[in-house]
Amino acid sequence: MADAPVNDAPFRLLSGVEFGEGVIVYSFTNLYGCRIGDRSRIGTFVEIQRGAVIGRDCKIQSHTFVCDGVTIGDEVFVGHGVMFINDRRPRATNEDGSLQTDADWTLLPTVVERRVSIGSGAVVMGGVRIGEGALIGAGAVVTRDVAPGETVAGVPARLLAPRR
């Protein structure tokens, strides 16, 4: 593992990240407590939270948010402005009005398998599995599992093409 990205760039916040070899991280990024595999590239305006794992040879494009509980396999393309979600019914506060903490909700883990491609502007709900080589259309809202090789699109995302 490496201690840092191989490139230099201003305006980055990198805290407690496990970097693979040859990782590139662009400017205006906030990465903490996550793991980034060899040769992956992280675009501008990206936040990757503690607990997220990015595989090798991935591209995570600009304006994307990867939350805790998301595991992304090798050779995955995540487009621009993609939002991952890890809870079913997010709330700011509990019924008694107290601020929610990590103890007050259940993390829904999401798995994105090898060679998946997620189009720009897509939203991926918590708890889904996106199978190997699947294609998620731009702007799709993925609410359930996507089988390997399938192409889905729309809100909510529906099957456009079966396994190629």
Add this chain to the structure above:
Amino acid sequence: MADAPVNDAPFRLLSGVEFGEGVIVYSFTNLYGCRIGDRSRIGTFVEIQRGAVIGRDCKIQSHTFVCDGVTIGDEVFVGHGVMFINDRRPRATNEDGSLQTDADWTLLPTVVERRVSIGSGAVVMGGVRIGEGALIGAGAVVTRDVAPGETVAGVPARLLAPRR
């Protein structure tokens, strides 16, 4: 009222903001001329414009844009990448080609009531009222009022579940 957030964080632009007590503002944020209630937390890559009001105990998540004319109640959750809108037909220029100024369009005020939850990637058109405790699905485009307690989703957003 406090003069500043309680936390420190690099890369913030905070100008003329009225902060409540215990507010947390993360990095890469641009807040100006707005009001943020006690204990609310503002995520990375967030812009909140002059004239916007955020209540107490809110979470405004990363990559979200809150424009002038938006009033957010207490205990509201605004997900990641949520875009508020405050004009009906935005244009860069007037019919005569001159640049539009504040005098050239009508602000449509938006009200988000107490304990609403807005899913990631949602877009909220100007002029709507989202009633207390309503849930807006991830990726929804809210084009009209949402009654208290309702759940809506889709593009445009439609009723998924009546008042709980």
Add this chain to the structure above:
Amino acid sequence: MADAPVNDAPFRLLSGVEFGEGVIVYSFTNLYGCRIGDRSRIGTFVEIQRGAVIGRDCKIQSHTFVCDGVTIGDEVFVGHGVMFINDRRPRATNEDGSLQTDADWTLLPTVVERRVSIGSGAVVMGGVRIGEGALIGAGAVVTRDVAPGETVAGVPARLLAPRR
């Protein structure tokens, strides 16, 4: 042409940009190798890539991504969180697992004609032409050409109103 924006603002990355006269560029921006016409204004958290062209008197709002191959005409309004796309099937790697480079995919050029208005949260696929004065609804996913003056909305975007 000017060497720089007329305004000053912290946290900007401007590299090899051809600026027109009177351009304003806000903070937290990453512009490189692109061309920005006279008096246009570029919002926060915006990235504009090498090869993109922005006309005169445009507004490019916050959180928007403009990629290589996009040509935007004069007096165009691009809302907040708009994502442009320039390839049909983005992949992180080639079939042999090697990282994709510019030689491994075909750029699909996009043209946005004069006085178009693109709503917040819209996604514009590569290879489309949006005709003069057209309106793209907020949250729309534009998958094919839009004729001049048309209004489209939805996922995928469909005609709401013919030429006005």
